[in-house]
Amino acid sequence: MQRMTARALLILLFTALPVSAMELGLEDCLRLSVENDREIKAAQAREEARGEEVSAARKNFLPELRMNASYTLLDRPPRVIIDADSFGPGFPTQDVNLYGDRRFRSASLVLEQPLYRGGALHQELERSQRLAAQSRYETKRRTELVRRDAEEFFLRTLNAQLQRESLDKALESQREQLRMLRERRNEGYAQEEDLLRRQSELAFAEAEAQRARIREKVAVDRLKNALYLDKSTTLSLREPRHYQRPKVTDDGTALTASTSRSDSLALEQQVLAADSEVRKARARLYPEISLFGQYTRQDDNNLDRDEVWSTGAVLEWTIFEWGKNLAEIRRAQAERLRLTHQRAAHTRGISDEVDELWGKVREKALLVDAWELKTRLNRTSLKRVRAEFNEGQSTLADVLAREAELLDAYYEYRREINELGVDLAYLRAALGSPLDAWLEEREILPLEEQPQPPAPTTMSLPPPIPAIPEPEIPPRAQAPLSLPASPVAMAHERTPGHSIQLGAFTDPANAQALRNRAGAAFPKHQVDITRIDGTYKVLIAGIEDREQARALLPVIRRKLTIDGFLPRSDP
Template sequence: MQIPVFSLSFRSILAVTTVNSARVQRNLNAKKNLKAGKLRSFARSLIYINLAMLSAHSWSAESLQQAWDVALQRDHTLAASQYRQQSAQHQVNAAQANYFPKVALETGYLRTEYEPAAKLNIPALPFLKGVALPFAQDSAYCGGVTVSAPIFTSGKISSGVAAAKAMADATEAHANLTRSELKLAIAQSYIAVLRAEHAVMVTTSYISAVQRHETDVQELFEHGYAAKHDLLATQVTLANARQLGLQASNALELARAAYNRWMGRPYEQVVQLQDIVNPTAIDDKSNLGVLLTSANEQRQELQELSKQSEAYKSQAASVRAGHLPQIGISGGYSKLENKYLAEDKGWWVGVVMKWDLFDGGLIRQQASALAANAQAVSEMEQDTRERIALQVRQSWLSHQEANARMQLVNKAVEQADESLALARERYRSGLAPNSEVLDAETSRLQAYSNRDNAIYDRELSRLQLQHAAGSL
């Protein structure tokens, strides 16, 4: 990409030098020739310095991919999404753990005020009436190991696992969405720095050109060839140009600070970024229909909402299964310290069925609430799908506009340079007013600004279109 400060400085200096040489021959030969030599020397110095800076810049410049690699590794929002993704996977593992047997170890100590005993009352043995017969000790230890496992849960466990997996997929989609949005935001900040750098170069060139013109008008005024009005108008234009320079420099500092925040660097650090020399359009996916299909298949928002709806439906099915029979098996080994028992320890096994026949509508209402949430998410998914279709169309149209602008701006820059050169020559020859030169300077400034904006708008629209299609 042509850098304004190089081309403008070189072209303007040569133009000023050529015209000054003609005017020297008419007015002040010795003095003007000396100034022309200084201008040529200044032009050569600017070219050498700029070329050296450009070479150093290209060696150490940071690419957009490098910016993504650094910024995504340290971004806290993305890290939080990744931790949520880990949490969702743990939830899946927890739901699957319900399939496995549970082993429990139980132990305890019991102390009673009196030794438990039963009173005997046998009519055939009246002499035993009122006699107490102990059947347990007043203090005893007990313990055992219990193993329990589900046999049939009417789909409660399987539905719970399906719900956890769907929620984990939704969390993964959200993490991918966060990554894509961050890449677009980082790219916008990256391009903002490049745009601001070129704005500074354009305004610097504009200030330099107006300063040279102000010097020429000042000399013409001193020798009676220019009116006071021309000098004042040029000085006002120069003051305005310097204000534009200050604004451009401040905008550059702000853009660098925003970019450095992504990179975790000091805000005031000067960044060296690779410029966009030849931005390319999206040729393989320029068809709008292909882009819409890609968005429907790859946009992470749609996948997240779809999986959330699926998770709610599975949770509702798991809750409804609570109304159906739940069958499990349990067994173990236990010991109860009791000297009155013939055997105080042993193995045991059993089958347990639980069937909640009536709970006041609790399970039914809970399942209905989850089903309503699933339907609400489905409606949100449909609305998001429509908004994404609009976003893809808008991004596609913006990219088409940016491509069309690129075909015009370079020609406009050439015409603005030529118009300025002609305006200066006409003014020095007394054929045009000073305002024509100032207008030409402003037009050239606008032409270079439009060219840079077209280049960066095109690159930004390309990235936005990739994001809209779900491929960023």
């Protein structure tokens, strides 16, 4: 029981731990991508290995000290015979047999200093240095590509979030419009065809909003993978307030491809390394000269001493090896030719890539300007419609439609800004050099127009304009809700004067709810429910003057957010 309790506590503790959350801006994203990218770490490890190859190539010029040890077992010992009288009469007097040992052990120290290798040592050092420089340029290029991809993932994730938010708000607007259409349908002012059309549009909008949520999740997961973050990490992206764009120039200037791009420099170093490999292969055709010194310690016997030293020079020259060296030279030359062609094609490809990206950047800048103007237009239109709505000249549906148009235009405006940032990231990577001299920075237009603070002035201000009071209508006694059984009798029991219809319902509970709202908003006015042909109509009745009734319409719209109207049957 105690084990079960402890285990339950541990499970509760670990499940109660909060999920890690991170707030990232663009610079944070770029920094994390460079710090965590495994390809960059692999390139740095290869750069370190190439540096050790350079160090090893330098040490080939220094003398080499080797130790040799051997143990030999012979089937018979070595033997030397000295004949009698070999050195003179009677010396030696008879044949002398000298024997060694069947077992022979020796240990030697050999010091060798290369003097001439046909230039092979120098070419090997130069080749390793070129390859080390190539690895450095490749690491730099990989860093540029990682920053480019991280910026692309960040901006595409922002686009996915903007699209999801835009579609969610549009979906909310369509749901509100469908609700209003259903009320108008119940009141008899809309057709069934209009209701079905609105329902079908809402269904497609819900499907599109669901697709946008899936795209946002995929974009966030890709960004996490690029930054090597855990899947459970909650990301909160800070949207930039400024963006970069090309400067407005009419002189027809264009970017030119630079030869200082990292991968171009890496290819150049690779070609130079291939040249060194060709010269190194040719060096094998020449002789090799070395100085050596040797000290040997071995078994002492009748034939050998226990200590032997020697020194001298060695010349080695391969005269015939079946064309192996020539084949190696041809292979190195073919590799150099391949890399030369590859470098030329890569240079031309860079020029075409830069021209294409520069054209796309300028095009995206024009689209940003177009959508900015569209956003300003929709913002102005929404401001006008809202003012008309407050004055009773527009409906709530008009306001919702203008808000949806503004959100769509603003989403396209922000999306084009982010796409412009993606193209600029690719252009920087294509050039391999900064673009600050060709770009300018601008502030991103906000969705709603920011109110400007009043400028300080010493002039005397005019007196404030008095507020226009609401039209006063003589109050009447609030009649209780009475729903007679006979609609004909209700039609004859009409309150004298003019009336404003607020809504019509088939359900009396809905009519009573609206009557309660209207009664709370207009306590001085008479709010009645009239039943005609099975429909319960909510009316503000007993208004003596028709002009007073018209003046009350914008007040109703502001307080109840519904559109009232004067029935045509009123006198």
